[in-house]
Amino acid sequence: MADPATAAAVAASAAEKGGSGGLPQFDVSQWPGQMVWILIIFGVLYLLFSRVFVPAVGGTINAREDKISGDIGDARRARDAANAELAAAAGELEAARARAQRVAAEAQAQAKAAAVERQAQEEAKLAQALTAAEARIASARADAMAHVREIAVETAQAMIARLTGTQADRAEVERALTAAPAS
């Protein structure tokens, strides 16, 4: 506190107030200069703040918020797109499975139909063979029956020849056989 200016001011102020040591703040002669200066300084600072600092800081904060919300929006959109693709892939998988099942079912049905058809063909073939066999049997029987008459004629001729010693006429024997009632 050895500053000469301060000491002088103390002395002057003390002298003014008669050495009572009152508050120097109430020395009104110092007021106008301080009041005008603080208002000027405030005005300059206010201009700086309203034109430069507040827009700069506020703009930076807004830009950051915009960027963050934009990034969150991007991320959300990307997630939605991924979810949509996932759903599409699941749908495709489902469709593919359904198609495979359909193909399998068709193949099964075709195989069954083919089997039935083949069975039917076989049965038809068998039936044909059966019919043919029956026809053959019938013709064989007819043949046999025809031969029975011949055998009967020959047997009758032979019996007649042995019994009577004469050769019986074939046509007469046949006539007699036909006339005889079938026993």
Add this chain to the structure above:
Amino acid sequence: MAAIEPMEQFLVHKVVDLPPIPVPGLGMLDMSITNSVLFMLIAAILISGFFFASARRQIVPGRLQALAEMLYNMVDGTLTGGIIGDRGRPFLPFVFTLFLLIAMLNLIGLAPGGFAVTSQLAVTAALAVMTFTIVLVVGFARNGLGFFKLFFPPGMPLGVAIPMMFIEFISFSVRPLTLAMRLFGNMLGGHVVTYMFASFVIGLGLFGLEGAGLAKLGLIGSVISFLVIVALLALEFVVAFLQAFVFAALTCVYLNEVVNLDHGH
């Protein structure tokens, strides 16, 4: 032993002499740079320098930018946004400047060798009258003569409303005084008390060193006084910030009344 002069620290003296400027009708205005003006200029330069340095506009802020944004968000969110609401945005630069200037003046007043500009009644009165004037100007500009509705409490019988009007008017009129005195008194008190305890440290310390016997207890008193100064300074830092905040908050309260007068905010 040096004389104990707790008020000496508030003496205003010239640092740079400037010729007085004549003001018509009022006489001469002495615009010399005093120690008080010098510290106002230092505060203004510190504030501007800080904001120029911190205005990097980076998405990921550095330390200075983060501090500047914290202060901005505090004033924008708690003061103009919180007290005035949506209509408070235009007053953000004003309240921000007021808060930062007072806070900086309070803080450099606490620095060793610093001059407590806000313990000058002239300075706090100038700021308070300026705030009051702005409230009046905004009030009349926004509401016209509807401004006087401020003194009529809504929904009151006439017999109560008239005395209430006087009370409201008086409480409105003393606002610049209370604004100025609150800041002035807090700063003055803090500095005087700190000075007194500092003088105890030296006075009791010398007394204890020079004396004998019981006088040695003075040394203990000196140490205790020193510890009290440490605690007081911590408190004064809080007060420096708080009083700036209170001044800015009251400014917002006063602005809110006139800005949101029409829809009973």
